[in-house]
Amino acid sequence: MRCAWRCGTRTHATPHHCTRRREIVATTVSPVRVAAVPSSHPYVSAITDADRVRLLADPPPPGAPAGQWWPPQVLLPEWLEAHADEFDLVHVHFGIESYSPDELHATVATLHRLGRPLVYTVHDLENPQLTAQETHRASLAVLAAGADALIALTDTAGASVRDIVRRPVTVVPHPTLLGDARRPTGNGHDALRVGVHMRDLRPNIDGVGTTATLVRAVADLRAQGARVEAVVRMNERVRDAEAAASIALLAEGADGVTVERGTRLDDDALAAWLADLDACVLPYRHGTQSGWAELCYDLAVPIVSTPVGHIAAQHPADFHPFDVGDPVSLARAIMDATRQASSAPGSAARSAEVERRRAGRRAELDEVRAAHVAVYRRALTAEVAA
Numbered sequence: 001m002r003c004a005w006r007c008g009t010r011t012h013a014t015p016h017h018c019t020r021r022r023e024i025v026a027t028t029v030s031p032v033r034v035a036a037v038p039s040s041h042p043y044v045s046a047i048t049d050a051d052r053v054r055l056l057a058d059p060p061p062p063g064a065p066a067g068q069w070w071p072p073q074v075l076l077p078e079w080l081e082a083h084a085d086e087f088d089l090v091h092v093h094f095g096i097e098s099y100s101p102d103e104l105h106a107t108v109a110t111l112h113r114l115g116r117p118l119v120y121t122v123h124d125l126e127n128p129q130l131t132a133q134e135t136h137r138a139s140l141a142v143l144a145a146g147a148d149a150l151i152a153l154t155d156t157a158g159a160s161v162r163d164i165v166r167r168p169v170t171v172v173p174h175p176t177l178l179g180d181a182r183r184p185t186g187n188g189h190d191a192l193r194v195g196v197h198m199r200d201l202r203p204n205i206d207g208v209g210t211t212a213t214l215v216r217a218v219a220d221l222r223a224q225g226a227r228v229e230a231v232v233r234m235n236e237r238v239r240d241a242e243a244a245a246s247i248a249l250l251a252e253g254a255d256g257v258t259v260e261r262g263t264r265l266d267d268d269a270l271a272a273w274l275a276d277l278d279a280c281v282l283p284y285r286h287g288t289q290s291g292w293a294e295l296c297y298d299l300a301v302p303i304v305s306t307p308v309g310h311i312a313a314q315h316p317a318d319f320h321p322f323d324v325g326d327p328v329s330l331a332r333a334i335m336d337a338t339r340q341a342s343s344a345p346g347s348a349a350r351s352a353e354v355e356r357r358r359a360g361r362r363a364e365l366d367e368v369r370a371a372h373v374a375v376y377r378r379a380l381t382a383e384v385a386a
Contacts, residue, residue: 049369071098108146117148117379128204154313186275186345191227196281210283216327302337
């Protein structure tokens with residue numbers, strides 16, 4: 001007969017794990033000790049109420065350079081066994097591609113045996129770092145089935161997760177990652193300025209297809225008399241050098257389209273680059289949600305995006321869809337996105353809208369943090385009652 005407290009042992013008078021579990025619940029006024037996967041990530045920092053939650057530092061992987069958290073050691077059964085007294089629950093966000101579905105099954109089984117809840121935020125129904133998704137979907141199913149609590153970022157993503165596991169999902173929106181700092185509002189331009197940042201051309205970025213579509217859309221708009229210019233930016237170091245060369249060739253000689261190559265922009269430089277845009281094109285071939293959509297929302301820069309995943313549900317009024325290979329749809333989306341005066345960089349309307357959104361996001365951030373604390377408390381209480 002298994003212990004009713006899920007400590008993984010047979011019934012006994014004063015089980016060690018049961019006593020520890022009761023102590024955790026008895027001290028719920030104390031900060032919840034969370035082993036996050038990962039801990040050192042801007043999203044994880046943003047959602048954490050520092051007064052009520054204490055994040056454990058990321059355990060350094062053997063031989064990894066300083067600051068590297070992957071492969072996440074928290075997901076290893078041997079780490080969980082050795083450090084079970086140091087955390088109350090595990091919250092998984094990113095990095096599950098480091099392990100196979102069978103290895104993650106062992107992670108879940110170990111947590112159940114130790115009596116430690118698992119919280120899983122399903123950021124990625126499709127992994128942006130991968131092309132083939134079969135293994136990721138299998139890993140997702142393992143964690144979603146074994147988790148004590150599931151979180152999604154939008155209502156539509158939550159519905160998709162419920163369709164997979166037939167379990168309740170708490171929807172908590174993606175918060176701002178800018179804190180309460182003053183946001184840049186951009187500089188005015190004579191022409192509408194549209195930008196697309198390919199970053200390092202990771203697998204879910206359709207750099208060539210998006211650039212080809214953008215070149216034709218800008219040509220069509222300019223032929224109709226619209227004053228439009230586009231900038232395509234890539235990091236100096238990319239994962240696909242052949243695609244980078246094709247992007248440069250597509251833009252070569254294209255009227256109104258320029259290509260930038262440079263070092264990876266830090267957070268402030270990226271915000272300034274985006275703030276100078278009338279609209280930002282998101283070049284995804286697959287994905288779920290987009291942190292870039294959240295940053296553009298904070299800066300009052302409308303997005304023009306392929307209709308993949310659940311990006312449209314993040315900020316619907318700022319979302320303008322197009323299809324790769326269809327320049328007419330992209331030209332229409334650009335004009336729709338830039339029709340409102342608040343989208344003009346450097347304008348008083350843009351500044352006022354950025355400030356309005358900053359105030360709203362400040363209140364939302366408090367709600368997001370409180371929602372996560374509530375999920376943690378429920379998971380801990382449910383674990384005791386199991």
